[in-house]
Amino acid sequence: MRTELLELSRRLRRRVRDDRAAAWKLSPAAESGAASDPALRLRRLAERIEACRLCGLGAARIKSVPGVGCPRARVMFIGEGPGFSEDRRGEPFVGRAGELLDRILAAIGLSRETVFIANVVKCHPMKDPAARDARANDRPPAPEETAACRPYLDEQIAIVRPAVLVTLGLSAARCLLASEEPMGRLRGRWSKVVVAGSELDLLPTYHPAALLRNPALKKDVWADMKALKSRLEA
Ligand code: SF4
16 A cells, blocks of 8 residues: 555656646657647747738738638638738738628638638738828738738648638739639639649639629629538538
8 A cells, every 4th residue: 555655656746747847848749749730830820920021011010910710621711911900900801891701601601710711911901001090091912012921821721731722802813823814704713723732722702892892793702602612512
């Protein structure tokens, strides 16, 4: 009995010592586990994005907007860049366009928690960076800003490893497809793209903000979402 108690006490002391060590430093095994944990890798990437000033957008924006959603999502939605509300929240697709995107996702059984949502650029492109509190100060990202930020998107895709990319709007479609075609020709057409060494299915559709301006586009987006649902269920 005494021997068993001594052994138990020895084990407890070892456990306390190991726990203390783990509290300030990850073991090599834990480090390698962290390296393969997509949620942790996305958080670390978000910290790098927050510190980034690689292009001029980083100087004027309030919050960086790296992306949100499931770290192992099967589908990634990619928009153009943050706007006024996103810049303040640090989250993509908030405000009226974001609410519409939520409804579109719900219509095909998806949600913000089951997909990943990101943008081509992670900082708010403004027409006048000196007036960052002004509304309607948004603009599409310039090619050099898109090029500077693209490695972050590629890294997100490499971490999440989605099966399908859905681009929202012309800038995102052109960026991912390296195309100059108009939205009317790109939308609803499946393509294969290679990102970070993996071949992915890509479907361009309209940006929710375009639907708010022109509700007639809803039928096209609904057709695209039904095609997406079929592809995910195949
Ligand atoms: S937009 Fe992208 S590249 Fe430019 S500062 Fe922000 S995170 Fe960096």
